[in-house]
Amino acid sequence: MIKDLEQIKEFALQKIKEAESTDILEQIRVEFLGKKGKITEVLKKLGSLLPEERPKVGSIANEIKEIITNNIQKQYQIVLEKELQKKIEKEQIDITLPGRTYGNGHMHVINQVMNEITGIFIQMGFQVATGPEVETEYYNFESLNTPEDHPARDVHDTFYIKPGVVLRTHTSPVQMRVMEKTKPPVAVIVPGRVYRVDNDASHSPMFNQMEGLLVDEDVTFADLKGTLMYFVHKFFGEDTAVRFRPHYFPFTEPSAEMDISCTVCKGKGCRVCKHSGWLEILGCGMVHPKVFQYAGYDNEKYQGYAFGFGIDRMAMLKFAIPSINLLFDNNLKFLEQF
């Protein structure tokens, strides 16, 4: 019986040494020391021994019990320490990891350019006016001397909402809306969205324009030139050259297009300016007497000039942006550069 007990002890101590978790140690405790444990089973047989042998075997069994208990306790401490260590490692916070940051938003490049341009004209005494994007054909075409059969009417590919109502193809209708409500002198600029059936690298079906209108007594083409040159020098830089070419618009007479020296090659000739050294940037002219008639202005007493240009195009030229779609794609990698 003593031999049995010794064997059980060796067996238990081996198992304890190999135990790697507190759960296994608990199983071992039950297996050897529990009510139905191996030691208890041996002690149950104590009665079959001679009375004088019983105390000896009993005390050995108790000794072994104590040894096993102590060993379990010791191993328990070791395993507990290891488990804790593992848990700490697993739950460790790496304070050197970069956090998830929320970027600061900023104004879209179009709005930045729009504000800059608006600021330049406000400095010169212009006021900001706005008008509806859903516009009547009357304001978009007819009152601007562009009747139904006028050839200029199909140069704009127009989005029709319903007969007589369109998405405005330019900001020029706001000229008429302002003149109907205001007596001269008038000096307004009109930033806003416009729409045309057009879509490629330099055209988007929706884009932004800036309109200008000045009406007063004794206004000449020289005033128009001076104003636009001042604007271009402020916006593109003092070294920017300017030229005017005769052109046709139904609502101005005479009409012109204005070019600036290429912002990329400074006029030497490159791909952007198609090797001409010049970039076309806006349309302008002296307000047509017919337009004054529609507005109810006395065209003997008053003269006026008007101009219109694409804000998106200005932004593209200023920052050498190759495609207008970049402005509307909402790609942060692109937009964050501005």
Ligand code: DAH
């Ligand atoms: N509305 C014209 C366009 O969208 C631009 C323009 C030309 C506006 C001449 C004007 C102007 O006010 O006088 O192409």
